[in-house]
Amino acid sequence: MTIYFHGADEVPYGCFSNFSAHGLELDGHVWPTSEHYFQAQKFTGTRHADLIRRARTPLRAAELGRDPSRPLRRDWERVKDDVMRRAVAAKFRAHADIRGILLSTVDEEIVEDTGTDHYWGRGRTGTGRNMLGRILMRTRNQLRAEGRDHSGWRPPTRDGRGRQAGPDADRGDRA
Secondary structure (H helix, E strand, O other): OOEEEOOOOOOOHHHHOOOOOOOEEEOOEEEOOHHHHHHHHHHOOOHHHHHHHOOOOHHHHHHHHOOOOOOOOOOHHHHHHHHHHHHHHHHHHHOHHHHHHHHHOOOOOEEEOOOOOOOOOOOOOOOOOOHHHHHHHHHHHHHHHHOOOOOOOOOOEEOOOOOEEOOOOOHHHOO
16 A cells, blocks of 8 residues: 655654654754755755754745755755755654654555655656655665664554544543
């Protein structure tokens, strides 16, 4: 079963979004989200990068990072995948709860379900490169190889009557 995600508020897979409120520490700074980190790296070593790091929301960080009046670093196309890999890995290493969610996907394909991004997601036609999904799957494999599956998180299941069962189920609704 393919796992699709897009919005940061989707349960349980919204944490796969770069807009999810899971901070990380990289390059000597604390970043509110992986989106903040990714966008700032387009302008590394500039005041604009610091402005992006301090943006109040990941949407604002993205807007600042996509400002066409600001020249990108010369090697951006060559390094952007690596930047994303570092951000995603740092995020999931820092947070056991979402690390557990990622690892619970076992070997399922993970797809960013966006119709507007043919590079990071599946795109409008569904034939996009899905680079964010690929990076998430690679990170999952690396975490598994490192033995980092200590969260105990398991996806909720349904009982025989169609009700949610599992650790987050309503305990008072069981017969």
